[in-house]
Amino acid sequence: MPKLWTDTIEAHREAVREAALDATAALVAEHGLTGVKMSQIATKAGIGRATLYKYFPDVEAILSAWHERQIRSHLTQLTEIRDQDGDAGDRLEKVLNAYAAIQFQRARHHRHEPHGAELAALLHPGEHVAQAQHHLHAMFRDLLSEAADAGDIRDDVSPGELASYCLHALTAAGSLPSDAAAHRLVAVTLAGLRRPADPAH
Amino acid sequence: MPKLWTDTIEAHREAVREAALDATAALVAEHGLTGVKMSQIATKAGIGRATLYKYFPDVEAILSAWHERQIRSHLTQLTEIRDQDGDAGDRLEKVLNAYAAIQFQRARHHRHEPHGAELAALLHPGEHVAQAQHHLHAMFRDLLSEAADAGDIRDDVSPGELASYCLHALTAAGSLPSDAAAHRLVAVTLAGLRRPADPAH
Known part of the structure; x- marks a missing residue:
């Protein structure tokens, strides 16, 4: 052909x-x-x-493909923010805010959907979800590494461990009542990343 | 009788x-x-x-009861630590460390168990799990409130929101490679709770 x-x-x-x-x-x-x-x-x-x-x-296969598309679109969105101009600390804050907003929106969507809770049970987390989680972790890790090199955040804990901390802490946005609360969560999470015993930060 | x-x-x-x-x-x-x-x-x-x-x-019912017993025993363990003598800040640090250790041990147990991943799929999170989560959140919230009143932690974010932050951040311990890494996670999480713009802390 x-x-x-x-x-x-x-x-x-x-x-x-x-x-x-x-x-x-x-x-x-x-x-x-x-x-x-x-x-x-x-x-x-x-x-x-x-x-x-x-x-x-079947419907389940379509939902699974839809879920995969959602995750990929979130990854693309976060990667675009990460790759903007500006210093690493600013971009980190933006990526954390965007990720918290995604978690908040996702939970709000499920709350409004009467059968939302069943989605997780129906969709066995497949290979694509594990892979997306891996990509997400790597993206956060690289950005945190850059920010640590620039002196914007602590360097006494490895970027990989800090990435796990950020990703888990920000999922709390899904249980918060408002957008404002999600922003406060980002501020608290960022405070954890600051260099210890450094009054200038 | x-x-x-x-x-x-x-x-x-x-x-x-x-x-x-x-x-x-x-x-x-x-x-x-x-x-x-x-x-x-x-x-x-x-x-x-x-x-x-x-x-x-059936076996599923026994596993479910076993899971409930596990959660209750963790809650009891954490509550005992919280109710020890000492100032709120110290007790908070101890409770956070104990919770991180529970998450770490749990994940390690599942890793060693070939069929461990199936447990979550088999056990539909029942009413007792939701209730235990609620108790856990309330316990963290009360302790954080006490620590904030004592001036040990920030008071610009509500204790309830900080409890969600702690509980989510510390679940990262389940994906960390070592006990030492879990301790570092607690240090980072605690840093997020510190009063902002306060060089003395």
Whole structure:
């Protein structure tokens, strides 16, 4: 097959896949997890039911793919913030705030969704989630290492350990009542990263 | 029935229950979660199989009861440390260290257990886990409130929010490689609790 033709097929497949994921997300938000059927997804995505089954065997597989897309989009968002201009300390603060906001939004979304709690039970954390967690940890670790080299944060604890601290501490944003509380959480978490016994910081 | 007789029955029931939980924990540590049968548990606990079924319908129910007992014992341990003599700041540091050690030990236990990862999937977090989490949060909150009143920690963020921060940050101990790393995590977490812009702390 000529290259152009392959590209077109690939682009078409991707578009169908994306449409199915978007339709599923919308239907789950409206009806909850247990109320969504393959036929509804096909209708909402504007494709045939038989076509949908060529892409995904069942609703669970679509939800899993949707979850993977969510995680990847968060990673992209955080990486873009990390790679902005500016000194490492500022970028660190921005990335921590963005991550706390993601955790806060995610929890708020689940609270509003009557069947939200079932999602975690339904989606066995697959290889892609473990991989995304690994990427996230590496991204935080590199940024913390840069900030430590610049003298912006403590260097008596390894960047890898500090990355674990940040990622865990900020998941608390999911249990907080407001955006303002999430910001305070970031301030407290950042205070933990400061160089000890350094009155200038 | 006379009171003494009731007490004796109650004590006997409790002893049988405890023996079943201990036997299950030992068997799971040895064979993994999927390799344990009711008949093995009965033999190991030194009771009849029919008797075991009078207490628990299946292995899952025993594991769930065992999990509840674990959580309760952790809560008791932490509460005892909190209620020791001494100023609030010192007791806070001790409770944080004890909680980090629990997280570290728990994760290490699961790592050594081939079927450990399945436990979380098998045990749907029931009402008792949510309740224990609530107790844990309240215990941390009260101690943080006391420490803030004593001037040992920051008072610009509410004790409830700081409790969420501590509990989440310290779960990172489960992903750390050593006891020493868990201690460093406690030091970093404590640094986040310090009063900002106070060179004396």
